[in-house]
Amino acid sequence: MVKQRHRITSYDVAEAAGVSQSTVSRALSGDPIVAEATRNRILDIARSLNYHIDAAASRTRSGRIETIAVVMVCPEHEDVRVLNPFHYGLLAAICSAASQRGLETIVSFQGARDRLKDSYEQGRRAMGIIVIGTSENHTAWNFFRNSAQNGTHIVCWGAPYDDLDWVRADNHAGAALAVEHLLAQGYKSIAYVGDNNCPQRQFAERYAGYVTAMEQAGKTPRLIEVAPGLSRHEQGRRAAQALLASGQAFNAIFAACDDLALGAMAVLEERGLSVPGDVGVVGFDGVRSGAIAVTPLSTIEPDFAAAGEVLVERMLASVAGEVAPRRRVPVSLVVRESSAAAAPQKATAA
Amino acid sequence: MVKQRHRITSYDVAEAAGVSQSTVSRALSGDPIVAEATRNRILDIARSLNYHIDAAASRTRSGRIETIAVVMVCPEHEDVRVLNPFHYGLLAAICSAASQRGLETIVSFQGARDRLKDSYEQGRRAMGIIVIGTSENHTAWNFFRNSAQNGTHIVCWGAPYDDLDWVRADNHAGAALAVEHLLAQGYKSIAYVGDNNCPQRQFAERYAGYVTAMEQAGKTPRLIEVAPGLSRHEQGRRAAQALLASGQAFNAIFAACDDLALGAMAVLEERGLSVPGDVGVVGFDGVRSGAIAVTPLSTIEPDFAAAGEVLVERMLASVAGEVAPRRRVPVSLVVRESSAAAAPQKATAA
DNA sequence: CTGAAAGCGCTTACAG
DNA sequence: CTGAAAGCGCTTACAG
Structure with a gap:
């Protein structure tokens, strides 16, 4: 390990190159006014001396922080x-x-x-x-x-x-993508699990996108509001429990985020419902744990x-x-197992 | 929004405080040599002017980058x-x-x-x-x-x-913790899933810790080496498949990392084995997806x-x-469901 | 305890 | 195209 006695400065480069310090500074900053030959020589020498511009000094002088x-x-x-x-x-x-x-x-x-x-x-x-x-x-x-x-x-x-x-993210488009996909897979009764009381603007947007897409398809939207103050995963679990307890038929869940979806999916599977088949599930976010869940989760993923x-x-x-x-x-639909085709003719109740 | 015409400097603070710029600099750097009263006055004024030391200039002069x-x-x-x-x-x-x-x-x-x-x-x-x-x-x-x-x-x-x-991490101690826990839960036949050909020193250490702990308990260690070039999750899946295909009895897996464990667990559950019960599983890393897996994963978690x-x-x-x-x-054992008590008397084969 | 002054290593008008 | 020189806003010997 060779350690320099003194920190190498632009003056050292200047001396080695036989030019002034200002010219070194200009060459290194890429100022086109320096002659190409001069610049190249300086760059070569700077490299060979392992010189790097002192960012602190550069910022002090130029005011550019970058x-x-x-x-x-x-x-x-x-x-x-x-x-x-x-x-x-x-x-x-x-x-x-x-x-x-x-x-x-x-x-x-x-x-x-x-x-x-x-x-x-x-x-x-x-x-x-x-x-x-x-x-x-x-x-x-x-x-x-x-x-x-x-x-x-x-x-x-x-x-x-x-x-x-x-x-x-383009939440509106993402929600529409999810709804259209679930419908195309044969899930006709799609509930939305999400939090509309939290400050997350995005959740409200996703819900709005869901409602629009459902109405365009002639379906009735259904909101399962989650309980505040819990982890998203636990909120998802409780939402699924509430949905099942309601006794009303549903065969798909579109969740405002993947963690909600994963929580809901866990409860569905515990209750012996098959995801996909009995219930199709799509989340939102493209989170890694969704990809490696036991039933890999379909999701809307932002770029x-x-x-x-x-x-x-x-x-x-x-x-x-x-x-x-x-x-x-922009967002895109990532199709995984949780939204594979619906089991024919079987709307699931509690 | 009030925007300053000029950036406020230590000279402005000095002027407002009726002291020299050097004293301002000393006061703000906490130099104990400035009189307490002076320092406090300067600090108050600096605060009221919303003055902050220019980090670029400070670094340029002092050489301290922090x-x-x-x-x-x-x-x-x-x-x-x-x-x-x-x-x-x-x-x-x-x-x-x-x-x-x-x-x-x-x-x-x-x-x-x-x-x-x-x-x-x-x-x-x-x-x-x-x-x-x-x-x-x-x-x-x-x-x-x-x-x-x-x-x-x-x-x-x-x-x-x-x-x-x-x-x-203290990989050796962690592996011992995992082995002792699984044994205490009634899992007597513990296989190790890991990668011993990769440059990850830590994996070798975990394996060594596993071997030592097994031998101390009078058990025979068993290594399931994973296939290179795949994601950890997929490696875990294949390891579990290989383990099942081997036909040799086992009822627990200690995996070199959580992602391997989660992959293995997915395969076990697909094959109808119950985790825990039929097979106990412990991972390593304390990764979040382990906590919210359908069967929450016990793990060794570094602090x-x-x-x-x-x-x-x-x-x-x-x-x-x-x-x-x-x-x-230091590491600690996080007990979750995947290592709950073993089903009595039932060593599982393929 | 405080101040006047030098200087960190650059960038950039200004002059040639 | 290049150089000599000023100056960014600090820190820190040095002197009192």
Whole structure:
């Protein structure tokens, strides 16, 4: 291991190349004004000296930060593992999209109300904040809403407030996709399991999409509202229990998210109902555990890569004082076993 | 939204406080040499002006970066969702532990061989790199191994090479915990499902722990080696199929990781075996999907918070030129349904 | 305990 | 096309 005595600076490169430090700086920043031959020589020497621009100094001088803060909103008690895996996929997509554009991402997991932090922009650590995570932590969302009102650049996924700059999946289209698919598979009596009292705008959108699609097909929508304050999985379980206890016939469930669907599916199978066949199930989110469930779960999956790009794009636009054109992320239907063809002629009751 | 014309600097605070800029700087850095009254006055004014130290300038001058780079090693094709959710839990733990110590974390997901990046330290973006993620991407691990040899500060979770500075779970103790638990639950014939040909040191350690515990209990260890190149879940499925096809009696599986266990469990249940009862299953990792599986999976779970702390601690020590004392992370047994008591007297064959 | 001043390593007008 | 020089906003010897 060879360690340099002194950190190599642009002056060292300049000396080795026989040019001034300013020329080195211009060459490395890709300024087209430097002669191509000069630039190439400088780049070669920089590489051979293993020189890298000092980001701290560069930022100090230019004021360009080229860094986005990503905040994962966690439950207040900060048990990070209850975070929906969906958000991890989103995190990865954001970091990749940012990196694609040469931006760095500093990420933090914030839950406890006394540790919320939004001073990235003030401290010149980032150009703005992308906020994602659980919508249940009202304190945190209010905190970032307030930051946005005070001028911090904030873009969110699925924000509970419309006055935040949000990006969301095309929930309406996704719900329609789910309903049409279930109908085509022979499931004629589709219940919707979801939470319409929570601040999750997306759930309301999915429900609206479901209602529209059902009505267009001449079917009666049916909402099974979930109990508050439980994990999505447990909510799904209870919703299925309630649905069965109601005694009313149904043979399919479209759930507002995969975790709800998986919970519901568990109860159906415990009660001896076959999924698929007796009951078809489609979720929403494209979560990994759905893919490897005992009965793999059909789902509506947002285009994760697009989600990351749109979020980063809007952040960049917001900082530039523009309004980005895109805010909806396309979704697609992922067909797995849970929605394979319905058993003929058998609407299931309790 | 009130936007400042000019960015507020320490000079503004100094002026408002009637002191010199150097005193402001000292007060804000917590230098005990400034009179308490002076410091408090300065802090109050800084707060009221919403002043935050310019991190870029501070880093430029002091050379202290107080940032750790976290690299998530992905498969080469960069489909980030095949990343084991375990690594996401680890990521969150690292970011939290770093934040606890006032450090920032810049995270990147790296898979494709032409986009590997280790110049964080050279570019003064971070003090070093914590590398975690899939052990399957040899190119990436070799790349970071090489970085470490060139003097970059690198600490890893579960590194495939012993010459990297690693932190790992107490795999030996964990395996013993699993074996003892299964035996206590009445499962006397425990097979081990795992991958001993992969670079994952941890798997070898878990297997060794299993063998030791079995031998101490007077039982014969039995290894079901998994097929390479498939997802862990699929490997688990095939291992269970092979185990059943072998015709040899067994009534429990201890799997090297939860995804293997879940795959195996799926096959057992498809074949009409009851888990638990006919077969007891314990995994390793404490992955979320195990908790919400149709049959919730018992598992050996590392202390995630401790894992994050130990990784950050070692990074700090490494940068300081010291050797941190801890590198093993404690584990605990999480008992769920998959290892409930064995059905009496019924060793299961194919 | 506080201040005046130097300097971290860049970027970028300005001049040639 | 290139260089000399100023300056980004801090931290930190040095002097008092």
